[in-house]
Amino acid sequence: MKKLCLVISFSFLINCLNAQTEKAFVPNYDESKVPKFTLPDPLQTFEGARIRNQPDWESTGRPELLSFFTQQVYGEVPGSPESASSELIESSDNALDRIARRKQIKLTFKENGRSLDCHVLMYLPKGIGQAPVFLGYNFYGNHTVTTDTMVYIPQAWSRNNASFGVEDHKLTARSRGVRVNRWAIEEIIDAGFGLVTIYYGEIDPDRNNFQDGIHPLFYEAGQQQPSKNEWGAISAWAWGLSRVMDYLEEDQDVDSGKVIVMGHSRLGKTALWAGAMDQRFAAVISNNSGCGGAALSKRQYGETIARINNHFPHWFCRNFHTYSNNEASLPADQHELIALIAPRPVYIASAVDDQWADPKGEFLSACHATPVYELYGKKGIPTPEMPELDAPIHNTVAYHIRSGGHDVKEYDWKQYIKWAKVELKAK
Template sequence: MMSRYFLFIFLFFLFQDFAFAQYTPNYDESKVPVFKLPDPLKTFNGKKVKSVKKWETKRRPELLDFFTQNMYGEVPGELKITSYDVLEQSNNALNGKAIRKQIDLSFRKDNNLLDFTILMYLPKNTEKVPLFLAYNFYGNHTITNEADIIISEAWAADYPSFGIINNQLTEQSRGVRANRWPVEKMIDAGYGLAVIYYGEVDPDKDDLSDGIQPFFYVDDQQQPADNEWGSIAAWAWGLSRAMDYFEMDEQVDASKVIVFGHSRLGKTSLWAGASDTRFAGVISNNSGCGGAALSKRRVGETIWRINRSFPYWFCPNFKNYSKNEEALPVDQHELIALIAPRPVYVASAEEDQWADPKGEFLAALYASPVYKLYGKKGITQNEMPEVNQPIQNTVAYHIRTGKHDVTDFDWEQYIKWANTFIK
C-alpha cells in the first residue's frame, strides 16, 4: 500500500514537471479566453461607486485588502530605520555636475540585522529636488562607471559575462548597466536619482530566510504564512523605508518622489505605489504578469507559470488562482487604479510579448475611470497607440520598438511626463 502511495507521488510530480517543460505561452489574440473584467467602480457586493469619498472609504480599501491578502502578501509587522550612516559623499560627481551620496540604512530587531545602501545623485545648487527612486538588479556599482561606488557584498544571481560568479558581485561588473540609467539626463532635467540593489533587501531566490522576512517570524516559523509577504512585497517595503529616509533628507523633496521599476521590479513599483500613498508617481516598465498586464487574458506569462518559476515572489494564497484566473474577483487594472489620483506611467516594448503589451495597455485604459472620478485624464482611446507614440496624461502609456529592456527613449518620456504631472 505504501509503495503505491510513493508511486502516485512520483508520477504526480513527474507529470507536473513534464507539464511545466511543455508549457507553450499564448500570443494569439484569437485564443485569448472570453472573460468579464471586474469594474473598479463597483464594490464586491455590487454597489456602484459614484464619488471620491465612496472610492476612498469603501472600494479602495477592499481592493487593497484583496491584493494584500491574496497576491502580494501582508507585511506582518512594523519596523523603522534603526540608524543611517553616510558612507561616502562627493560634491563633484559626474565630472562636477552632481552631488553623490551613499547612505546605509540599518534595521535591527532581536538578533536580526539588515542593511541596505542607497546610492543618490542630486543636482547641484538646488535645495529640494524631485527624485526618481528605483532598484537595480546587479548592484549600485553597475549603474555608472564611477570608481567610488561601493560594491555590495549581498548574494547575487550568477552572471559570468558580468563577472558575477559564486553569487558574488565584482569589480568586473562596474558600469555594465549604465545604458539603463541616463543619470546625467536626469540631473540636467533637475531630478535626482536614488538606486538600491534589491538583493540587499531580499535576495531573489526561493529561500525566504535571508532577507527581511525573518525579522517577523515567530516561534519556529520558517516561511511566511499563506497571506504574508513574498519578495515583491518585501522589495516594496524597502522602497517605503527609503522614503522614510528621504523625509529626513533636507536635499530631497519627499513630496515628489517617483518610484520606478523594470520587469519584476516594475511589479514592485506598482505595489509600492498602491500600498504607500507617499509616492508622488509610479512608473512600470515592461512589468507583465503580476504587474501591469491583465491576468485574465492569459497571454505570455500566466499566473500558473509565474508561480511555478518564482513561487516566492507572491504570497502562497496567489497559487489559488494558478490556471484559475476566471475565479479572480480583481485584475491588474484595479492595482493601477489604487494609485489614483497620483500619476502612473505604464510602458511596454514591441518585442516583449511575454509581458503582454496589449494587456498592459488595457489595464491602464480600464484603470482610467477611477482617475476620471478625481477629474484626472487617463487613457481615452480604446486602441493601442502606434509604436513610439506615447500617450501622456495623468495615466500615461507607450509601446516602443525593441526588447525587454530600459532605453533612453523610455527615460526621455518619463522625464517629459514627470515635468508635466509631478515637477
C-alpha cells in the same frame, strides 16, 4: 532489483510530470486564443454596490481592493521596524565629471534581535535646493548603474551572470558599469531630478529561500517562512522602497513630496505595489512589468499566473497560487492595482517585442484604471485602441509602447522625464 526498479519508475514519473507541467506553460501569443472574460469594474464593489464619487472610492472601493491584493496576491507586510538608522558613508560634491553630487547611505533595520543593512546610492543635481528624485531598485548592485569607481559593491547574494562577471553568487568590480545603459543618469541630472537607487538583493535575495534578507527579522518563534497571506519577495521589495522613503523624508537635499518610484520587469511589479500601498510616492512608473504587474491576468497571454508561480514561487504570497490556471475566479485584475494609485500620476510602458509581458494587456490595464482617475478630474487613457509605436500618451495615466524588447532604453527615460516635469509641476 525491485528497489532499483521502483526508484527508476518514480524518477520516470517525476520527469513525466515535469514535462507535462512545462507543456502546460507554453505561452499563448495568439489574440484569437485569449479567453473570453468579463473585466471587473473598479467602480463596483465585490457585492455589486456602485462607487459614484471620491468619498465612495476612498471609504469603500479602495480599501476593498487594497485588502484583496494584500491578502490574495502580494501578501501582508509589517510596518516600520522597531529600529531604523541611517549613516552617510561617503559623499562628493563633484561626481560624474562634476555635474552632480553623490551620496551613499547605509540604512540599518533592527527587529527581534536581528539586523539588516542596505546601501542607497544618490546622485543629485547641483544648485537647485531640494530635488525631485526617481527612486528605483537595480538588479546587480549600485556599482552596475555607473562607472563611478567610488560606488560601493554590495556583499549580498546575487543571481549568477557570467556576462556580468557574477560567479558563486558574489558581486565584484568586474560588474561595475554593466548596466549604465538602463540608467540615463546624466539626462536625469540635466533635467533637474536626482536618482536614488538600491540593490534589491540587499532587501531580499531573489531566490526561494526566506531564510535571508528582511523576512527572518519579523518571524515569530519557530517560523521558517511567511504564512499564506504574508509577504512574498515583491512585497518585501516594496517594503524596502517605503523604508528608503522614510529616509528621504529626512534628507534635506530631497523634495520628499516629489519622489517617483520606478521599476522594470519584476521590479516594475514592485513599483506598482509600492505605489498602491504607500501614498507618499508622488508618482509611479512601471516598465515592462507584465504578469502580476500591469498586464491583465485574465487574458492569459504570454506569462500566466501558473507560470510565474511555478518558476518564481517566492514572489507572491502563497494564497496567489489559488489562481494558477484559475484566472476566471479572480474577483479583481491588475487594472484595479493601477487604480489604487489614483489620483497620483502613473506611467505604464511596454515594448513591442516583449510579448511575454503582454503589451496589450498592460495598455488595457491603464485604460480600464481610468474611470477611477476621472473621479478626481484626472485624465487617463481616452480610448481602448492602442497607440502607434513610439507615440506616447502623456496624461496623468500615461502609456507608451516602444520599438524593441524587454529592457529600459534611453527612449523610455526621455518619456519619463518629460512626463514627470509636467505632472509633478501640476501637483
